[in-house]
Every structure is written in structure tokens, then in C-alpha cells.
Amino acid sequence: MAVDKCYYLIYVYRITVNGFRIGGIVLAKYILKRLVYLVIVFFIVSFMMFAIYNLIPSDPAMVQLEPLRKSLKTEEFRQRYLALRKQLGLDDPLVVRYARWMGFIKDVKGKHEGLLQGNFGYSVTFKRDVVDVIKVPMANTIILNIISTIITLAITIPLGIFCAVHARKPVDSAIQAGTVVGYSLPTYLIGIVFIYLFSVLLRLFPTGGAKTPGSTYTGIQELLDRLYYMCLPILVLVFTGLAGMTRTVRAAMIDTLSQDYIKTARAKGLKEKVVIYSHAWRNALLPVSTSIMGWIIGVFTGGSLVIENTFALNGTGRLYWTGLNSTDYELVLAMQMFYCLVGLIGVLITDIGYTLIDPRVRIDK
Amino acid sequence: MENNNTAKKKEFFLVRWIKRAFFPNKEMDIYAEEQLQSPFRLVVRNFFSNKLAVLALIIVILITLTVFIAPNYVVLDLGEQDATLVNVAPGYNMMKYPSALQKNGVRDIAVGYNYSVGVDNTGKVYVWGKSRISQVVNTAKVPDEVMEADIVKVAAGADHVVALSSDGKIFCWGNDRLGQCRLPLDIQSNNRRPKFKIIKIEASDQFSAALDDEGNIYLWGNENFVELWVKSDLQGHIKDMALTSAAFVLLTDQGEVVAPMPTSSSTVTKIPEEAKSGVIAIEATTNTVAALKDDGSVIVWGAYTKNENLVPETSSKIVEIKGGRFHYTARLENGELIGWGNDRYEQASVPESVKNADIVDFYTGSFQNYAVDKNGKIYTWGLKGFICGTDSLGRDVFARLVNGGKMTMTIGALSVIIETIIGVILGGIAGYFGGWVDMAIMRISEIISSMPFIPFAMILSAVMGTKVSVEQRMYIIMVILGILSWPGLCSLVRAQMLAQREMEYVTAAKTVGVKESRIIFKHVIPNVMSVCLVSITLAFGTSMLTESTLSYLGFGVPLPTPTWGNMLTGANNSVIIQNYWWNWVFVGAIFGITCICINLIGDGLRDALDPKASGR
Numbered sequence: 001m002a003v004d005k006c007y008y009l010i011y012v013y014r015i016t017v018n019g020f021r022i023g024g025i026v027l028a029k030y031i032l033k034r035l036v037y038l039v040i041v042f043f044i045v046s047f048m049m050f051a052i053y054n055l056i057p058s059d060p061a062m063v064q065l066e067p068l069r070k071s072l073k074t075e076e077f078r079q080r081y082l083a084l085r086k087q088l089g090l091d092d093p094l095v096v097r098y099a100r101w102m103g104f105i106k107d108v109k110g111k112h113e114g115l116l117q118g119n120f121g122y123s124v125t126f127k128r129d130v131v132d133v134i135k136v137p138m139a140n141t142i143i144l145n146i147i148s149t150i151i152t153l154a155i156t157i158p159l160g161i162f163c164a165v166h167a168r169k170p171v172d173s174a175i176q177a178g179t180v181v182g183y184s185l186p187t188y189l190i191g192i193v194f195i196y197l198f199s200v201l202l203r204l205f206p207t208g209g210a211k212t213p214g215s216t217y218t219g220i221q222e223l224l225d226r227l228y229y230m231c232l233p234i235l236v237l238v239f240t241g242l243a244g245m246t247r248t249v250r251a252a253m254i255d256t257l258s259q260d261y262i263k264t265a266r267a268k269g270l271k272e273k274v275v276i277y278s279h280a281w282r283n284a285l286l287p288v289s290t291s292i293m294g295w296i297i298g299v300f301t302g303g304s305l306v307i308e309n310t311f312a313l314n315g316t317g318r319l320y321w322t323g324l325n326s327t328d329y330e331l332v333l334a335m336q337m338f339y340c341l342v343g344l345i346g347v348l349i350t351d352i353g354y355t356l357i358d359p360r361v362r363i364d365k
Numbered sequence: 366m367e368n369n370n371t372a373k374k375k376e377f378f379l380v381r382w383i384k385r386a387f388f389p390n391k392e393m394d395i396y397a398e399e400q401l402q403s404p405f406r407l408v409v410r411n412f413f414s415n416k417l418a419v420l421a422l423i424i425v426i427l428i429t430l431t432v433f434i435a436p437n438y439v440v441l442d443l444g445e446q447d448a449t450l451v452n453v454a455p456g457y458n459m460m461k462y463p464s465a466l467q468k469n470g471v472r473d474i475a476v477g478y479n480y481s482v483g484v485d486n487t488g489k490v491y492v493w494g495k496s497r498i499s500q501v502v503n504t505a506k507v508p509d510e511v512m513e514a515d516i517v518k519v520a521a522g523a524d525h526v527v528a529l530s531s532d533g534k535i536f537c538w539g540n541d542r543l544g545q546c547r548l549p550l551d552i553q554s555n556n557r558r559p560k561f562k563i564i565k566i567e568a569s570d571q572f573s574a575a576l577d578d579e580g581n582i583y584l585w586g587n588e589n590f591v592e593l594w595v596k597s598d599l600q601g602h603i604k605d606m607a608l609t610s611a612a613f614v615l616l617t618d619q620g621e622v623v624a625p626m627p628t629s630s631s632t633v634t635k636i637p638e639e640a641k642s643g644v645i646a647i648e649a650t651t652n653t654v655a656a657l658k659d660d661g662s663v664i665v666w667g668a669y670t671k672n673e674n675l676v677p678e679t680s681s682k683i684v685e686i687k688g689g690r691f692h693y694t695a696r697l698e699n700g701e702l703i704g705w706g707n708d709r710y711e712q713a714s715v716p717e718s719v720k721n722a723d724i725v726d727f728y729t730g731s732f733q734n735y736a737v738d739k740n741g742k743i744y745t746w747g748l749k750g751f752i753c754g755t756d757s758l759g760r761d762v763f764a765r766l767v768n769g770g771k772m773t774m775t776i777g778a779l780s781v782i783i784e785t786i787i788g789v790i791l792g793g794i795a796g797y798f799g800g801w802v803d804m805a806i807m808r809i810s811e812i813i814s815s816m817p818f819i820p821f822a823m824i825l826s827a828v829m830g831t832k833v834s835v836e837q838r839m840y841i842i843m844v845i846l847g848i849l850s851w852p853g854l855c856s857l858v859r860a861q862m863l864a865q866r867e868m869e870y871v872t873a874a875k876t877v878g879v880k881e882s883r884i885i886f887k888h889v890i891p892n893v894m895s896v897c898l899v900s901i902t903l904a905f906g907t908s909m910l911t912e913s914t915l916s917y918l919g920f921g922v923p924l925p926t927p928t929w930g931n932m933l934t935g936a937n938n939s940v941i942i943q944n945y946w947w948n949w950v951f952v953g954a955i956f957g958i959t960c961i962c963i964n965l966i967g968d969g970l971r972d973a974l975d976p977k978a979s980g981r
Contacts, residue, residue, distance in 0.1 A: 184960040339817040
């Protein structure tokens with residue numbers, strides 16, 4: 001067992017140092033396979049989304065003709081209505097409409113104008129193209145998530161290792177008890193409590209919003225202003241992320257520390273620091289890396305969706321919520337596709353990263 | 366024959382499990398017991414040695430029982446809301462009069478929205494109940510000049526108090542934003558140098574009235590709300606007035622009830638014929654007016670919605686009448702008190718102790734009643750307060766808390782059951798058969814798990830839940846949660862299955878010729894379930910969280926049906942977070958404790974199941 005592990009450790013080392021020279025072809029094949037799989041899943045998911053979207057009772061033809069209803073006779077109106085439905089392609093089967101929306105076949109105007117051509121639709125609420133609507137919120141969400149992720153990881157990884165090394169001691173139990181609170185409470189409740197503590201009582205941060213109302217800052221000042229408004233959301237995201245990640249890191253680390261090769265390393269008289277940071281930690285990283293990615297995806301979609309609503313922060317989650325509430329379904333559909341893409345790419349990155357670190361995964365396939 | 370059968374009948378499996386877990390077979394000696402200890406019993410023993418987890422289990426059981434039993438007693442009326450009971454702080458002090466008032470003897474008591482004002486025989490003013498209207502306005506802040514004066518009469522409005530001193534001065538304090546305390550010029554000058562004697566004061570929500578001994582009425586308050594004008598030929602002939610929340614009527618010295626202006630258009634100013642003669646007193650609730658005639662009959666008119674018009678049959682004549690928000694209390698000639706109208710807070714049910722006492726005076730307003738007997742003892746009945754306060758629509762937070770808990774827990778539990786059924790069946794099949802079945806199931810589960818959970822649940826809920834009833838929507842949400850969350854459990858069961866199917870007992874079962882479906886669900890799944898138990902427990906917590914998040918975002922169970930999630934939606938602004946903390950603290954605390962405990966149970970189970978942790 002121990003020998004096996006050592007062999008793999010060396011193998012990992014060689015792969016990472018020598019690039020893809022050893023397993024390059026296998027890896028390329030694997031990535032290709034995953035990519036094909038991703039594309040297939042993307043189309044399945046997008047078809048499902050499109051089908052769900054089409055369940056919504058809406059009739060663009062009726063909307064267009066409604067102003068003419070009074071000036072036309074009933075029979076004439078009916079004919080015009082049916083003609084318009086045909087012209088807009090509303091009576092076509094779902095698959096055809098899907099293909100048109102995706103851009104596989106020509107649309108009613110005779111052009112390839114679908115999702116694949118970069119046409120994400122038109123937002124009724126904002127009276128602009130979805131692409132333009134999404135830009136600013138997207139930037140906010142990305143900044144919010146990147147900062148909170150970095151801070152969370154910077155805290156949780158050392159903390160998790162610390163807990164694992166001191167497992168079942170009072171310190172560990174205390175941290176465990178603290179973290180269970182963090183991941184048991186709903187995000188919005190933590191948000192409310194934090195608003196109460198930091199905005200109402202201490203008056204440190206604003207209660208919500210994305211920038212100082214009416215401000216005309218530019219350059220670095222604008223960035224600082226934005227960051228200032230993001231402080232509290234980031235704090236909440238870090239607090240909620242703290243619990244889960246610390247537990248993951250701790251569990252992985254405890255598992256690794258009970259392996260035989262750690263005993264071997266200790267037996268041959270290595271310093272405890274070397275054992276922990278050089279032998280144990282690297283192997284513990286494997287399961288952690290998957291959950292990090294999963295967690296980031298979760299935060300990016302679900303977590304920031306709630307946070308942005310609690311703090312009225314102009315991000316993608318808030319936009320999605322607004323879109324759903326104002327039944328702006330083209331916007332919602334585009335955002336949903338974006339979320340799916342984030343999820344799928346996240347899974348792909350995890351898988352590839354996983355095989356890079358741990359070749360066993362690839363060999364097993 | 367039949368007897369034999371029933372005797373042999375196996376006990377229900379849960380009973381067997383519990384018996385085996387808690388009542389070990391006494392006849393067995395200690396070594397045999399050690400050897401025969403079942404893994405299940407080991408897990409139970411490990412679990413119960415973990416004090417924290419047991420405590421968590423007890424708390425969760427208690428909360429669950431409360432949440433499922435209490436709604437039978439704390440019945441929630443979804444349509445119920447009351448503008449006067451908005452954001453009432455928690456506590457039962459609405460009728461907790463100061464003891465000094467009882468000691469010195471009551472001169473007058475007036476009831477405002479959620480507070481009461483009293484004057485004792487020395488002319489001192491007391492304010493009790495929920496007198497804090499906002500951060501600045503507090504009716505309990507009685508001005509110094511009032512404290513020095515010898516007050517004889519008080520009247521209380523929504524957020525202002527009017528007081529009359531023995532030398533005829535009128536004082537007014539509280540909220541003045543809408544002119545509630547802007548005394549008319551006549552009264553202001555009278556306050557300095559009395560020209561006439563004020564004998565009666567009344568206060569409605571946002572306006573007040575004073576009557577002098579010459580039969581003139583003076584009105585002040587929010588003029589956007591009420592027309593504060595009286596036909597000039599009525600002045601000098603007024604004997605009494607009755608103020609509803611948005612109108613008022615007058616009683617002339619001829620015993621006729623009249624509208625203040627011929628153009629008045631309120632329902633209460635349409636005076637019925639019977640009330641046009643022989644009336645001795647008039648009183649008002651929020652939307653109705655009652656006139657007491659000299660023959661003891663009572664005529665009620667106006668917009669009655671809560672049975673204010675159903676005057677009960679009485680044994681003797683009614684001699685005095687007072688009006689609350691939606692109820693009347695009256696005194697009969699023989700001294701007995703009766704009440705009618707809205708009885709939601711038992712404000713119209715006169716208690717036995719009051720019936721037996723010798724009542725000399727009684728005061729009614731809002732949802733409260735006070736009665737004083739000849740010894741000066743004060744009796745109270747009606748609304749005491751709310752244990753957890755009320756929310757921004759005047760709904761009882763406690764009632765919503767227990768009813769919402771029932772909703773949240775039901776949804777959590779049922780969605781976990783759906784998730785477990787799908788996850789175990791698909792995971793079992795995938796793990797046992799392998800091959801293309803496994804491949805297909807795992808791909809489906811990957812597709813579902815790659816879809817972001819909350820956005821997807823939101824869009825499903827938005828699309829499917831638009832035109833259905835609350836109940837159907839609740840089921841839709843359960844199904845959505847169940848369908849979206851099974852992949853985790855599925856892959857867990859599959860992994861366990863892969864290990865189990867290589868075991869000898871499966872081979873044995875196959876050799877004997879047991880059907881495959883029977884092997885999976887009868888032989889293997891029970892072995893896997895203990896591991897799944899952890900995942901199911903944690904999933905229960907997660908489902909509750911997700912449901913509440915969806916409800917919080919407005920895509921779960923819609924208002925007014927309460928859940929722990931949508932009760933917190935209203936708390937999403939700094940004013941409520943700061944000033945009306947009871948709107949979110951109680952829900953947040955109970956929900957937080959429940960989730961923490963469920964997670965602790967899950968952790969405890971995991972430790973109990975982990976052979977490494979048990980030290981064996």
C-alpha cells in the first residue's frame with residue numbers, strides 16, 4: 001500500500017514537472033471525450049430549458065395584433081392572427097423552434113440568428129439586448145465571487161489542516177461547533193444578522209446597493225467605492241463558505257493522516273511539518289480540489305443569488321431574480337444557459353484538474 | 366387455528382428494532398451478547414454516547430412535535446390582518462396597569478391603539494402598554510405641564526393623547542405629524558383665559574373633539590382624513606359625539622343623532638330613522654355607531670363587519686354603552702356587563718369575575734376593557750398582547766411561526782422522501798446491474814447535478830406554479846426539490862452497491878435463485894441504508910434550507926401562507942431589522958436551531974457509523 005502510494009506520488013510529480021510528455025496523448029483523448037460529452041449535455045440541458053420556457057402561456061402573435069383588434073372584423077382578425085402565427089413560426093413543432101432559437105436553421109427572417117451566433121435575445125424589461133443588460137451585473141458578480149473565494153480559501157485551508165492535526169482536541173471541537181453554525185444557517189439569515197451587526201449597530205458598511213447613490217466617481221475611486229459596497233456581501237459569503245470548506249479540508253486531511261505512508265514517513269523520523277505539508281497535504285488536496293470547484297459553482301449561482309438579493313447588489317443573481325419576477329423570459333433563459341454553462345465548465349475543469357493531479361482517475365477509465 | 370396465526374405473527378419491524386436496540390435479551394450471558402451485538406445496535410449505542418447529538422435529537426423532536434401539534438390550537442386565519450396591530454412588540458403588558466393607579470382610585474381610563482392612558486383620583490396620568498409608536502414618538506413621554514396639572518379626563522387616539530384638566534385646560538401629546546395636537550385657536554386662547562368650560566373630550570385615530578358646556582364642539586386633527594366641519598346651526602345644541610376612525614356623528618340636545626354636515630358621505634352619517642329621536646347617548650367603534658335610546662334599546666349602523674350590530678337580548682335595560690375597535694361593551698340596569706361584536710381576543714366575553722363583582726365604572730377601547738368595582742379594584746379583559754409580537758401587517762408572529770414551521774418541515778420531509786425513493790431505486794439499479802444501465806443513470810444524474818440548483822428550482826417554480834392553488838404549489842415545490850436533489854444520494858447508493866454486490870451473501874442469494882429485484886431491495890438495500898441515513902438526515906436540513914431560500918426569494922410557497930423562509934422576506938430591510946426585531950429574530954432563531962440540530966444529528970450518525978471513530 002505504502003509503496004503504491006509512493007509510486008503514485010512520484011508519478012504525479014513527474015507529470016506535473018515534465019508536462020504532458022508521459023500521459024499527454026491519453027490526457028488529450030480524455031479531454032476530448034469530456035468536451036464531446038459537455039457539448040452533448042449542453043444541448044440536452046438547453047433543450048430542456050427551452051421546453052420549460054415554452055410551457056409559459058404567452059402568445060407574441062396576439063400581443064402584436066392586440067391594437068388592431070377593434071378596427072378589424074372578427075373573421076378578418078382571426079385570419080390575420082393565424083397568418084401571423086404561421087409567419088412567426090409559432091405553430092412549428094418544438095424541435096424546429098429549438099433549432100431556430102439555437103441558430104441551426106434559418107429563422108423566420110431567413111437568417112441564422114440564434115444563440116450560437118451570439119444572439120441571446122431581447123430583454124423586455126430593460127428594452128435592450130440581453131448581452132448589453134448582462135455586462136455590468138456580470139462584472140459585479142465575478143468580482144464578488146473571486147474576492148470571496150480567495151479570502152475563503154486563504155482562511156479555510158490552513159484552518160482545516162490545523163483542525164485535522166489537532167483532531168478531537170478542545171480547539172478542534174470548538175472550531176467544529178462554530179463551523180456547523182455557519183453552514184446550518186440560511187445565507188439570507190446570516191445576511192440579515194450581519195446587516196444588523198455591521199450596518200445598524202456598528203455603522204461600518206452600507207446596508208445594500210452597488211455604489212454610492214448619485215456618485216460620479218471615476219477610475220480608482222469608483223473601484224474603491226464599489227469594493228466598499230461589496231464588503232458586507234463578501235463578508236457573508238466568506239462566513240458561509242468557511243464552515244463547509246473547513247470541514248471538507250479537515251475530513252480529507254484526517255483521512256490522509258491515517259494512511260499507512262504517513263505512518264511510514266513518521267517512522268523514518270521525518271519532521272512533523274514535513275509529514276503534514278509535504279506528504280499529507282498534497283494527497284489531501286485531491287478530494288478537496290473537487291469540492292472547491294463544486295463549492296465555487298454553488299456560490300456563483302445559488303449563494304450569490306441570495307446575497308445579491310439581500311444586499312440589493314446589482315449582480316447576475318439579482319438580474320435573474322428581476323427577470324423572473326417581471327416575466328422577462330428571454331433574459332431568464334439566456335441567464336439560465338449561462339448558469340448551465342458555468343456548471344458544466346466547472347465540472348470539466350474539475351475533472352481535468354483531477355486527472356492532472358491524480359493519474360489513477362484517467363487510468364481507471 | 367386463528368389464534369395460532371396471530372400469535373406467530375411477526376411484530377412490526379420498527380418495534381423489533383427498537384426492542385432490540387433498547388431492551389437487550391436479558392437471558393443471554395455477557396459473552397454471548399458481546400458476540401451477537403448487531404451493527405445496528407452498535408450504531409445506536411455509539412450515537413447515544415454522543416451527548417451533543419442526543420441533545421440535538423431531543424431538540425429537533427421537541428420542535429417537530431411543537432410545530433405539528435401547536436397549529437391545532439394556534440389556528441391561523443390567513444386573511445386576518447389589522448392596521449391597528451401593526452408591528453406590536455412582543456409581551457403581554459397591554460393591560461398591565463400601574464399598581465399606583467389602582468391604589469389611588471381610577472378617575473378615567475382611555476384606550477389607544479395598543480396602549481392605555483389612565484388618571485387616578487389625584488389627577489396623575491399613567492400610560493401603559495405598547496406606547497412606543499416610533500423612535501421619537503412615545504405616548505408614555507407625558508409632558509411636564511400635564512404631570513403638574515390636575516387631570517380629570519383623558520382620551521387616546523392612534524398615537525396621540527388628549528387630556529382635560531380640572532381648570533378646563535386641554536393638553537395634547539404624542540404624534541403631531543398630521544396635526545393631531547394642533548389645538549384650534551378657540552381652545553388655545555381658552556387654555557390661557559377660560560371663556561367656556563370643556564366638559565367632554567374624545568379622540569379618534571387621527572382627530573379629536575372637545576365639547577363645552579354650552580353645546581359647542583371643537584375639532585382638530587388630520588383634515589385630509591376627515592372633514593372637520595360642523596354645520597353652524599348645530600353648534601350650541603350638541604350633547605354628545607361619537608368618533609369612528611374616519612367620520613363622526615353628533616347627538617343634539619333634542620335626542621336626535623345628526624351628521625355634522627349635510628354633505629357627509631360616510632356610511633355612519635346615514636342616520637337611520639329610529640335614531641332620530643329619544644337617543645340618550647352615542648358611542649362608536651372603528652366603523653359603526655351605536656345609539657342608546659331612552660327605552661334601553663340600542664341601534665347600530667355603519668359598516669359592520671364583525672357582528673357589531675348583533676345586540677344580544679338582555680334581561681334588563683341597557684343604561685350605558687362603550688365602543689372598542691370592533692366590539693361594544695354595555696352595562697345593564699341591574700349592573701351586569703355584557704359585550705358583543707368581534708370576540709377574536711375575547712374582548713366581548715365578560716369574564717365571570719367581573720360578572721360577580723359590583724362594577725361602578727367601565728372603560729372600553731381598541732381590544733381592551735377595564736372595569737372598576739366599588740372597592741377600586743380594576744378588572745381587565747381582552748387582548749393582553751402577543752408573545753412574539755406582530756408583523757408589518759398586524760399578524761401574530763407566533764401563530765405564523767408554528768404554522769410556518771409545520772409547512773417548512775412538511776415540505777422538507779416529503780421532498781427528502783421523494784429524493785430518497787428516487788435516489789435509492791436508481792442508485793441500487795445502477796450499482797447492481799452496471800453496464801449500460803449504470804451508464805445511462807449516471808449520465809442523467811450528472812446532467813441534473815450540473816444544472817445550478819437554485820436558479821433551476823426558481824424557474825421551474827415560476828413556470829409551473831403560476832396558476833395553481835397554494836396547496837398544489839406546495840406539492841410542486843416538494844417534487845422539484847426531490848427531483849433536483851437525488852443525484853447525490855444516487856451515487857452514494859451506487860458506490861455502496863458496487864461493494865455489496867461482490868459480497869458472499871449476494872452470491873449465495875443468487876445461487877439459491879432469489880429474484881434480482883428481491884436481492885437488491887430486500888437483501889442489499891437494508892445493508893446500505895445505514896450509510897444513507899447520514900445523507901438523508903443532512904438532506905432533510907438542506908431541503909428545509911432550500912425551501913426557505915426559495916420562499917425568501919419569492920419562488921417558494923407564496924404569501925400569505927407562512928413558511929419560515931417567506932416570514933424572513935419581510936425582514937429584508939434595515940428599518941425592520943433595527944426597529945421591529947421580533948419580525949426576524951424568533952423565526953431566525955428557531956429555524957437556525959432546527960437546522961443546526963439536524964446537522965449535529967447527521968454528524969453524530971456519521972461518527973457512530975464510522976468504525977474508525979468507535980475505536981474498534
